[in-house]
Amino acid sequence: MIRLNASDAGFSRAFTDLVNARREADEDVARDVTAMIARVRTEGDAAVKELTQRFDRFDLDTQGWKLDRADCLAAWEGLQPELRDALELAAERIAIYHSKQKPEDRDEIDSAGVRLGARWRAVDAAGVYVPGGRAAYPSSVLMNALPARAAGVGRLVMVTPTPNGEVNPLVLAAAHLAGVDEIWRIGGAQAIAALAYGTETIEPVDVITGPGNAWVAEAKRQLYGVVGIDMVAGPSEIVVVADGENDADWIAADLLSQAEHDPTSQSILFTDDAGFADKVAEAVERALAQLATEKTARASWDANGAIIVVPDLVAAMPLVDRLAPEHLELACDNAEGLFEMVRHAGSVFIGRYTPEAVGDYVAGPNHVLPTGRRARFASGLSVLDFMKRTSFLSLDEAGLAAIGPAAVALARAEGLPAHAESVAIRLRSK
Amino acid sequence: MIRLNASDAGFSRAFTDLVNARREADEDVARDVTAMIARVRTEGDAAVKELTQRFDRFDLDTQGWKLDRADCLAAWEGLQPELRDALELAAERIAIYHSKQKPEDRDEIDSAGVRLGARWRAVDAAGVYVPGGRAAYPSSVLMNALPARAAGVGRLVMVTPTPNGEVNPLVLAAAHLAGVDEIWRIGGAQAIAALAYGTETIEPVDVITGPGNAWVAEAKRQLYGVVGIDMVAGPSEIVVVADGENDADWIAADLLSQAEHDPTSQSILFTDDAGFADKVAEAVERALAQLATEKTARASWDANGAIIVVPDLVAAMPLVDRLAPEHLELACDNAEGLFEMVRHAGSVFIGRYTPEAVGDYVAGPNHVLPTGRRARFASGLSVLDFMKRTSFLSLDEAGLAAIGPAAVALARAEGLPAHAESVAIRLRSK
Incomplete structure (x- = not known):
């Protein structure tokens, strides 16, 4: 711990050092992760199975790829009542807070008679990464899954490693409460790659959120653009x-x-x-x-x-x-x-x-x-991370006559004659 | 061009191939870009100057690093009146549409007496990349700069390469109209790195948007997390x-x-x-x-x-x-x-x-x-790309008594005793 006093002579320098101090471990995992992603993309299930055997020391084919709803329900029913109540209170409050984040659609007609607006839709499928072992937090399941639910995501997938085949019942109970649709017993960069590209067994998703170790974070960073991600944490x-x-x-x-x-x-x-x-x-x-x-x-x-x-x-x-x-x-x-x-x-x-x-x-x-x-x-995770906006535009003949000529002028100035012509050909039809 | 008919036997396969066809050039620029970013980060201005000399073939120190407001005003006044009118119509309509995207703050007290909400603020500084040469589009200046203006960004920076020292007057005119605060005559990965980390001459920004070639896109991808970016395009x-x-x-x-x-x-x-x-x-x-x-x-x-x-x-x-x-x-x-x-x-x-x-x-x-x-x-560029949300929470003694015990139970279940104690110590004070 350092003690600083803003009135001291060297404070400005010392505070700047504090601001710029890097606390993130510079683990050089980028190359490993690139290779693992490439393997999962080309070899699919076989790569996921082999990497799970290597890192989590169990066999997906014999112990099962999936945890099902019955497993989650059993975990939920096995919880102490005090914990069930606490999780229910948390889930209810999180769900209410996030439901109010849903953005409103726009649909308006402006003074030029142009109709324009924007419409929000949930992504089709979202994947939530939940770490195994020490940092397996049921609160993290709720905080990632419930905003996706509030957004209206149709298919909500969870991946979580089960090292040595051991399942964390708290995580399963939270998944039950959050209404997760699928749970795969996989973790690490291989799980992120499987969610992004899909395999023979696992359908791909559109957005991946949730915390993880350096490999998971790097895999998300590398696959940003193939899928949406929450943030570099x-x-x-x-x-x-x-x-x-x-x-x-x-x-x-x-x-x-x-x-x-x-x-x-x-x-x-x-x-x-x-x-x-x-x-x-x-x-x-x-x-x-x-x-x-x-x-x-x-x-x-x-x-x-x-x-x-x-x-x-x-x-x-x-x-x-x-x-x-x-x-x-x-x-x-x-x-x-x-x-x-x-x-x-x-x-x-x-x-x-x-x-x-x-x-x-x-x-x-x-x-x-x-x-x-x-x-x-950047902002905290929200319903917006599981939705996307489609803008739209509708002109009639009069609307195009009002604003089309300006588009023609700008397209020509930018050296894009086909852009100009797509507007001009309609203006000439009058 | 391919012709397909959805009633043909092989359609499903052919359409899937069309969906999956990769049109993005696999230019292997990642390593070059990593090296350029590292140089700009450590050597600052000297690296930017040398890379600009190499790629854009002019000397920043003798020809000037910056374009100023007078340059932009002169470009604006030199435009044909028809183009000025077209740009003004575009700017007005874009500004109005984006101003309506500004999100509303939330501040509410719920049934447990807990005050909670979220507040949106603009980022302090944004950088807009505008390509030089053939693809130097004034419309792109407006589409990137005006949402930042509508968000309320305090410092709006533009970077644009001027190959052989040549400036594109259409771009400067658009910058005038959009009210850009600073324009730097730099491009490529070196410009993105300079905006992200800052140099002796250029203050860093918080968000970088705008189109660019493969080097620019890769630099943005690599610096995502150091700054906010719009999207992988x-x-x-x-x-x-x-x-x-x-x-x-x-x-x-x-x-x-x-x-x-x-x-x-x-x-x-x-x-x-x-x-x-x-x-x-x-x-x-x-x-x-x-x-x-x-x-x-x-x-x-x-x-x-x-x-x-x-x-x-x-x-x-x-x-x-x-x-x-x-x-x-x-x-x-x-x-x-x-x-x-x-x-x-x-x-x-x-x-x-x-x-x-x-x-x-x-x-x-x-x-x-x-x-x-x-x-x-993903969604199109919007005011949200230049803003961020701060959530907030305010409890009194009664509010903490209502929901605090559940937090204690969950923190203990997660093996985080200091989390539990920070709530429990306040509950004990009653």
Whole structure:
């Protein structure tokens, strides 16, 4: 963890270094992934089977390619009632929030008598990647599958690796709740390639979303354009802006909730109270000592954590915009006022009773958010990622007479005579 | 050009081949582009200057890096009045259409007393790539710059190569009209890299849009995630669905308006009238013989053109969806009814008086559209490409008491105790 003070002489340089620090592991997986995609594209099922045997150590043909609805229902019914209730509350709130994201169609006639508009439709099929093993999160199933459902996607496919053939029941229960149509027991770059190109057994999809390791992320990047993808995701991060009136233990808990994700995660506190900064630093140490995920959280906090003292919280806001954080907590009296100043953040958590983790699970907005300063230009996952817009235009003879001549003039100026003629031939018919 | 008949025995196979035919040149530019991006990133201005000298054969330092507002104004004033009027009509209509795309913010309080919503903001800076030479289109300047303006982008940058130092006055005039803030005389992968990472002279941007050659497209693909980009663009295409009541010369003109773009462009006619199909084939030959762009258009028509006879036009619509064309013209009596059936198309042109070219210039909707079957999952360029959404959440003590326990349960089930504790510590305070 580094401590910075915005009033210090070297602050500008030190903060710029913090902004530009790369936390993403430079795993050189591009060439491996290119080869794996090419194999799946040409060899289909055989390649998927062989790569699954190699990486997940089980045989798809003998243990089964698919998990079916009965498996999901059984997993759901096997859950503790408390967890079922929690998942149901989460699913309901996520579904409601995302259903309101559905865009409206446009269909209007303008002053020139030209009819024009745009119509939104869901993609035919979407694939959701769900990691296996340690990071197999039912919340991730809901956050990816429910926006697709809200969009009206006809065929919702899940892929998830089952290392050594072991299935994660929480993930299956969430798939049951989300109404996933197909589940394939495959993972890695081979699963992304199978979804993008299809195989003998697996029909291709149009959009692929969901988190994954470096191989999965690179496969999505390489196949962007063959299919739609959600985003290039990097390590998670949180920025907390807090005054000295907070309980230091609460703020420490918030910082650690991000740090426990991964050693590359980042937690940053801005405060206008140097004494409070000390208290939070101590509280983090106390909390770490009691945390089951201490090893990961400590690695993240030590390498990437930061506490920055600013003269006042308003002065923190331009610095926050430069970080463009995935998550931003505003735990202070004037949280609303500070929120108005924010330009770049994936999601903002306003007030002392809004810990970021409540947004990870049950609040409703999506937890798939732009990382690594991408909130400058990117948005969280939404219904729009599973829909596309078709614009349309309808002119009658009078409408074409009104605006057609300008099109003819521009087409000729651009050296495109067939463009010009396709309009001019209709204008001459009058 | 191939002729197919949907009633023939081999049609299914032949049509699938047509759908899957790859028209994109497999230029192996990835490695070159990777190296150029790395050079610009590390060497900045020096690399941009050297690459511009090599590819565009002029010296940025002596001839100037920038074109300024006075250059644009002079180009504007030097235009023929007819062209000025045409550009003004186009700009006005494009601006109005795109201004209505601005999304609405959400801010609501739900039944649990939880405040939640989403807020849209423009990106700080956008860069528009405008090709030099033959494909330097003022319409492209308007179609890329005006949506950024409508979004409220603060800094709108244009890059355009000026081979041998020669500037295209039409492009500058359009930049004047669109209110571009900066114009840099650079192109190729080096221009994309300079916009993405910035150099000593050029500040970086957040989003890059605009068409370009294979190097430009690959640079955008590689830098996707560092900046936002519009889309991976491929060769242009049109599908025309026409009954026998059309003038064959009109339909031929429409097919050629796409074919004249590039030898890789594609024009396809579906008709339910075999006699009309013959007439169009003849009309295309007649029109080609008189076309200044004959060479390109003929190469495209010969290699990629198709005329497909279907038993009735309704039967064509599922085939059109499989092609998911960039442009779709419906020139028939029941155009509205067929339009209702369309699931996948970039833009649809309804009725006999709506040639696609009118949409390229003056209608209002964007002419940057998904190609190569990407309309299955992608949309045309819009204001949304220059904006991003920040979700937000605000809970009070009662709201957290209502939904917090479910978050605690799920976080524990996922093995994330610090997530659970950040909520539980606040619940315990009551």
